[in-house]
Amino acid sequence: MRREEFDVGEYVDLMGLLLDLEIRDEYHDGVVANFERIRAIANLVNSFPLPEEIEVAPVFEP
Numbered sequence: 146m147r148r149e150e151f152d153v154g155e156y157v158d159l160m161g162l163l164l165d166l167e168i169r170d171e172y173h174d175g176v177v178a179n180f181e182r183i184r185a186i187a188n189l190v191n192s193f194p195l196p197e198e199i200e201v202a203p204v205f206e207p
Contacts, residue, residue: 153180 154177161168168176 151184153177153184156180 157168157173157177157180160166
């Protein structure tokens with residue numbers, strides 16, 4: 146199976162339709178750029194390996 150490349154511009158357009166949120170033309174490029182930054186940060190966080198024995202902590206205690 147071939148993995149399709151994620152198109153941030155298409156995602157922004159589709160989410161705008163889904164949420165009935167008009168993104169004016171003058172803001173569209175900025176919204177896409179912000180989502181591209183969010184995607185890069187999320188990829189970094191999601192690629193961080195966690196050991197199998199780690200458990201969810203209900204309270205953060207430093």
